[in-house]
Amino acid sequence: MTEPSHDPAPASAPTPASSPTPTRRLTTAQALIAFLARQYTERDGLRHRLIQATWGIFGHGNVAGIGQALVEAGPAMPYLQGRSEQAMVHAAVGYARQSGRLSAHAVTTSIGPGATNLVTGAALATVNHLPVLLLPGDTFATRPADPVLQQLEVPHTGDVSVNDCLRPVSRYFDRITRPEALIPAALQAMRTLTDPAATGAVTLALPQDVQAEAYDWPAEFFAERVWHVRRPAPDPYELEQAVRAVRAARRPLVVAGGGVHHSAAEETLAAFAASTRIPVASTQAGKGSLRHDHPADVGGIGHTGTATADDLARDADLVIGVGTRHTDFTTASGTLFAAPGVRFLNLNITGFDAHKLAALPLVGDARTCLEELGAALESRAYRVGACYETEYTDAKARWERRVDAAFAAPDEDARPTQAQVVGLLDALVTEDDILVNAAGSLPGDLHKLWRARSPRQYHVEYGYSCMGYEIPAALGVQLAAPGRPVWALVGDGTYLMNPTEIVTAVQESLPVKLVILQNHGYASIGGLSESVGAERFGTAYRYRDQDGRYTGLPLPVDLAANAASLGMRVLRARTVRDLRHALAEARGADRPTCVHVETATADAGSGPPPAQAWWDVPVAETARRPAAAEARREYDRRSTTRRRHL
Numbered sequence: 001m002t003e004p005s006h007d008p009a010p011a012s013a014p015t016p017a018s019s020p021t022p023t024r025r026l027t028t029a030q031a032l033i034a035f036l037a038r039q040y041t042e043r044d045g046l047r048h049r050l051i052q053a054t055w056g057i058f059g060h061g062n063v064a065g066i067g068q069a070l071v072e073a074g075p076a077m078p079y080l081q082g083r084s085e086q087a088m089v090h091a092a093v094g095y096a097r098q099s100g101r102l103s104a105h106a107v108t109t110s111i112g113p114g115a116t117n118l119v120t121g122a123a124l125a126t127v128n129h130l131p132v133l134l135l136p137g138d139t140f141a142t143r144p145a146d147p148v149l150q151q152l153e154v155p156h157t158g159d160v161s162v163n164d165c166l167r168p169v170s171r172y173f174d175r176i177t178r179p180e181a182l183i184p185a186a187l188q189a190m191r192t193l194t195d196p197a198a199t200g201a202v203t204l205a206l207p208q209d210v211q212a213e214a215y216d217w218p219a220e221f222f223a224e225r226v227w228h229v230r231r232p233a234p235d236p237y238e239l240e241q242a243v244r245a246v247r248a249a250r251r252p253l254v255v256a257g258g259g260v261h262h263s264a265a266e267e268t269l270a271a272f273a274a275s276t277r278i279p280v281a282s283t284q285a286g287k288g289s290l291r292h293d294h295p296a297d298v299g300g301i302g303h304t305g306t307a308t309a310d311d312l313a314r315d316a317d318l319v320i321g322v323g324t325r326h327t328d329f330t331t332a333s334g335t336l337f338a339a340p341g342v343r344f345l346n347l348n349i350t351g352f353d354a355h356k357l358a359a360l361p362l363v364g365d366a367r368t369c370l371e372e373l374g375a376a377l378e379s380r381a382y383r384v385g386a387c388y389e390t391e392y393t394d395a396k397a398r399w400e401r402r403v404d405a406a407f408a409a410p411d412e413d414a415r416p417t418q419a420q421v422v423g424l425l426d427a428l429v430t431e432d433d434i435l436v437n438a439a440g441s442l443p444g445d446l447h448k449l450w451r452a453r454s455p456r457q458y459h460v461e462y463g464y465s466c467m468g469y470e471i472p473a474a475l476g477v478q479l480a481a482p483g484r485p486v487w488a489l490v491g492d493g494t495y496l497m498n499p500t501e502i503v504t505a506v507q508e509s510l511p512v513k514l515v516i517l518q519n520h521g522y523a524s525i526g527g528l529s530e531s532v533g534a535e536r537f538g539t540a541y542r543y544r545d546q547d548g549r550y551t552g553l554p555l556p557v558d559l560a561a562n563a564a565s566l567g568m569r570v571l572r573a574r575t576v577r578d579l580r581h582a583l584a585e586a587r588g589a590d591r592p593t594c595v596h597v598e599t600a601t602a603d604a605g606s607g608p609p610p611a612q613a614w615w616d617v618p619v620a621e622t623a624r625r626p627a628a629a630e631a632r633r634e635y636d637r638r639s640t641t642r643r644r645h646l
Contacts, residue, residue: 022219028179029065029211030072032135032204034222035186037076041102041194043229044264048102050193050227051133052095053078053479055088059110060149061137065211066108080479081507083500085109087472089121089201091501092132094436094469094476096125098456101262102229104193105476106133111208112150116162118203123169124464126200128285129262131193134170134203138163141177141207163205171200177207179215194227196262196365197349231263231365232349234372242362243376245345249318251388252278253309255301255330258285258463259323259348265367266455269322270294272374277384278320279392281309283330284443284462286323288452298396300447302330303615307402308395310612314338319357321346323366326356329462333616334642344645347373357645403449406608412577415600418442418517419608422449424580425487425515428587433485434459434477438469440491441524442517445608456481468498474512475505485587487513492541493522495559499566505592506567513586514563514594520554532619532635533628560596573597614638 026034039050054077058067070079082088085107092105109115115136125132139151139161147153154160167173172192174185182204189202234242246252260269269289273280273296280290281301290297299306301313313319313336321344324330331337337344337357344359347369354361362369407423409416416424422445425435431454437443438461452458459477461469474488495516505512526539543552564570569591573579579597586593602608619635620628 023216024219024222025214025216027065027069027212027214028176028182029069029206031179031215031217031221032182032186032206033066033069033073033077036106036133037073038222038224039190040224040226041229042226043102043231047226048099050104050190051077051106052103053080054106054108054135055080055082055092056108057082057085057088057110057114058108059114059137061111061114061208062108062135062206062211063110065137065206065208066135068212080105081504082107083503084472084498085114085117086121086468087498087501089118089125089132089134090466090469090472090498091476091479091504093121093125093128093130093461094459094473095480096130096132096476097128097459098434098477098480100264101129101131101196101199103480104131104133106135108135109137110150111137111139112152112162115205116165119165119169120466122166122201122203124461124466124469126169126171128258128461128463129199131199132201133189133193134166134201136163136166136203136205137211138175138205138207140209142209144209161205163203166201166203166205169201170203171198173203173205175205175207176210179210179213183221190225190227194229196229231368232363234347234362234364234369238360238362239372239376241360242345242347242373243380245318245343245360246276246320246373246377247380247382250385251312251316251339252318252320252384253312253316254278254280254320254322255324255326256280256282256286256289256322257324258283259366260286260289261323261455263323263349263366265322265370266290268367268370268374272370275374275378276382277389279309279312281305281313283324283327284447284460287447287450287460288455288458291453292451295393298392299399302336303332303611303613304329304444304447305612306399306448307609307612308392308399310336311395312392317342319344321348321356321359322370323348325353325463327463328616331357332613334644335614335638337645338641338643342645402609403451405606406449408606409576413575415574415598416576416579417602417607418519418599419445419449419602420576421515421517421579421597421599422446424576424583426451428583429453429457429485431457433457433487433587434481435487435489436460436470436474436477437489438462438473439465439467439494439524440522441527442489442491444524444611446489448608467494470494471499471512471514472501472504474514475501475508475510478510478512485513487515489515490517491523492516492518492520492557492559499562502563502566502568502592510592511590512592513589514568514592515583515586516559516563516594516596518559518596518598528617530627531631532617533623533625533631535625535627560594563594563596568592568594570594570596614641616642
């Protein structure tokens, strides 16, 4: 924030009591936009504008307030036109993640459905600790007419609106029922957005009458403010305990999470691994923390991880979590870390996450903690044993051969499998390219197979795993990284949920590259359904058969034609050879371009390696159908290996 002046006042200066406070008469909405345009972040001596732009869809709840204020602001607050409220939040989240959480977007909507459409995006932002400012319109504070259009009436209370749905998914929530209430609320909103431990979705609900109400604002409210993003250092006692734990370990394993990226700790982690030779596995959010060819990188961990990382995890005696929440996909639902005496050390900026799994906590900024822990270990000449290093190095080489086999496409005239699509992209991209994905079977293939070349290349949102995230998020990423090739990888299920922001990409001339993998249904859930005895029920995009099931012919849906109708240039690929050329052409395109390919099912043994660790999805305890009964027997066997780390 701005520092107060320490210059002494001249002897003739009037006393503060006789000096009128300068004011500006603005509406609440105008004041908010003017305030946001003057907020900045600073970390490591570099300054960034905090709210870079505002996305908006207008209705009666915000058109005369925030809408008019954006017109007044002009270029001081850039405006981006969205097509879906949820998609606007996804775009803002993509922008914030690519910007290292140092810059963000605001999102404004009308009341009612416009506001409730924010909830999914808000949950995604908060789960992933990514900043986004939500400005939904709200019903009248003064209640001149009650109810108004789109108002939800609650018989037992008068102070609830649908915007209250945003409370549990927001890191900070306030309803601005008087103009002057904006001042403390706006400052608290900025504090939350820039707090590395508390950031996420921030909601300021704005009654439509208050938005348009004028007030004499103190001029200092609009002064430039710089919010320092701190790097808290670890407690000396916790650091010493961490050093002792690492030095006592024979088979330590680092699990790198999204906090490595949020802290810009990638180079520090690489140096730590090079010095200690401790192998580094990565969560979905942490993938890319090390380059794929770093000697200590052993790939993804957990249910969608590599055999190398998961085998190391099973025998690890110390698991060093860096910026990870230890979700069930990472821990294989509590079955992965199986060594009898395994202990945990968690480096995390939040005490909540640092204490998970009964761990030794090292609370602080990921980069700062790694620097201090690494320096302490180096001063005591610590590194893992040569046999352990050889073990994981050899295992990594074996896994890379499995990746090569999954990517191999010996028949250039055949339809490609999903793994071969990933392989063709892997062969094409450089460290400049960015891949965006979130849901379906692709996250599993990418976590196991993708060779990350740069810290921000791998953008898979798996904290909330929200279908429909990819296309709008790619727009946000492209806005944050102009000039870099940005790929949105989607299946047909995800595409059908949220293709609307293609229009925005066309309107803004954002050259995102969309790859649609047509596989005629929910492939990921279809496989899961089969494994838990639900027999792929309701997961195929097909006509009904004579028995009323969805097992008839595939639906005649042409997603390529749909993308073209929204303004994209479309390249259809039918074979491996076609796809190789289409991907190369799309990469060089300077306008939004779609590559559409219908994928083939991999033959046994030629597709991606199966899951290397379990995931707990409860199976029906009683069932008449043999598939469910067999799945329950397997579930009971697997669940006996679950443990609580105390």
